[in-house]
Amino acid sequence: MDLKRAVAKEAAKLIKDGSVVGLGSGSTAALFIEELAKRMENEDIAIFGVPTSYEAKLLASHYGIPIVSIEDYDVDIAVDGADEVRKKDLALIKGGGGCHTWEKIVDYNAKEFVVIVDESKVKDSLSFPVPVEVIPHSYRVVMKRLKELGGESVIRLGERKRGPVITDNGNFILDVNIKVENAEELEEKINNIPGVVENGIFSRVDKVLVGTKKGVKALK
Ligand code: 5RP
Numbered sequence: 315m316d317l318k319r320a321v322a323k324e325a326a327k328l329i330k331d332g333s334v335v336g337l338g339s340g341s342t343a344a345l346f347i348e349e350l351a352k353r354m355e356n357e358d359i360a361i362f363g364v365p366t367s368y369e370a371k372l373l374a375s376h377y378g379i380p381i382v383s384i385e386d387y388d389v390d391i392a393v394d395g396a397d398e399v400r401k402k403d404l405a406l407i408k409g410g411g412g413c414h415t416w417e418k419i420v421d422y423n424a425k426e427f428v429v430i431v432d433e434s435k436v437k438d439s440l441s442f443p444v445p446v447e448v449i450p451h452s453y454r455v456v457m458k459r460l461k462e463l464g465g466e467s468v469i470r471l472g473e474r475k476r477g478p479v480i481t482d483n484g485n486f487i488l489d490v491n492i493k494v495e496n497a498e499e500l501e502e503k504i505n506n507i508p509g510v511v512e513n514g515i516f517s518r519v520d521k522v523l524v525g526t527k528k529g530v531k532a533l534k
Contacts (some may be wrong), residue, residue, distance in 0.1 A: 316431065317432035317525030317526065318342045319349075319525075320347050320525045320529075320530055321347045321524065322343075322345035322346040322430055323496065325428060325430045326524055327353075327354070328428065329359075330360060333361055333362070333391060334364060334388065334389050335350065335390065335391055336364050336366060336391065336394065336421060337364065337373075337374055337392075338369040338370065338372050338395050339366050339394070340395040340410065341364050342431065343393065343395045344369075344403065345417060346356040347363075347377060348362050349371065350377075357502060362387065363379045363380065363390075364382060364384050364420055365381060365409070367413035367418045368482050369411070381494040382417065384423065388423070389424040390424065391418055391428065392421045392426070392428075394427070395429065397442045397514075398435055398441070400438070400439060400494075401436055401533070403439055403497065404519050404522055404533060404534075405440060405443055405497075405516070406429060406517075406522075407440055407494075409514030410416045410494040412445065412447075412481050413481075414477050415483060415511055418512055426520050426521070428521045428523060429519050429521070429522045430523050431441075431523075431524055432524070432525040433524055435524075436533075440494040441467060443491055443517055444489070444513055444516065445488070445489055446467070446512075447483065447485050448487070448488055448510055449485055449514070451509070451510075452508065452510075455508075455509060456509045456510055459507045460504070461505070463492065464493060464504060465491060465492030467485045467518055468488065469487070470488070481510065485511055490504075497515050498517040501515040502515050
C-alpha cells in the first residue's frame, strides 16, 4: 500500500466514537479524511470534523463528515500532515499548502495533536522554506525584519506566476530560507514581527506517525 495511505489509515483507527476531530490539510490529511469517512460508514460511528482549511472543509463535506466550528467546540484530536519533521525533537515545518494559520489554531488547541507523514519527510535537520503568512500591506517590512533574523524571503506566487497566492484569510505567504535550530524560539521570534499572522514552524506535537516500507512507526 502507498505509504501515505497506510499512515492515514492507521491514524483513522485512533479516532473514537463521538470525537471532535481536527481535519488537517494537504494530500496525506486528505487520505486521512477519506479513511475516517470509511470508518464512519463501516462501523456506524459518529465523528464531528473541525477543518483546518476550506480545502479540508469541502473534502469532509464531500465525504459526509459533519462539520463543526472551533468557535463552539473543543477538539479532542487533530490529525494533520507536515512538510518536514526533524527526527531529534519532532520540530515540524508546515504550510507548504498555505494553510498553517488555521492548522496551528486547530492543532495546538486539540487535546492531542498527531502528525502523519511518509518516511521521506523525516530529516536530521530542517531545510524546507518556512512559510510565513503576512498581512499584504506589511510584506516588504516583514521581509526586511526576516532578513535581520538571517532569512531570505520570496513572496509565494500562484500557479501562473502572475500574482501572489492568497490564503483562506486573504493574506500573502512568504517562503523563508532560514536556519532552524531552536524551533520554539524562532517560531516565537517570527510571530513577534508586526504584520506576521502565523508561521509554519510547529514546535509542539504529541505524536508523529511515519509510514515506512516496514510498516507504520510512531515517534514521540
Ligand atoms: C498544508 C500543510 C500540509 O500538511 C503539508 O504541506 C503536507 O502536505 P502533503 O501531505 O500534501 O505533503 O501544512 O498547509
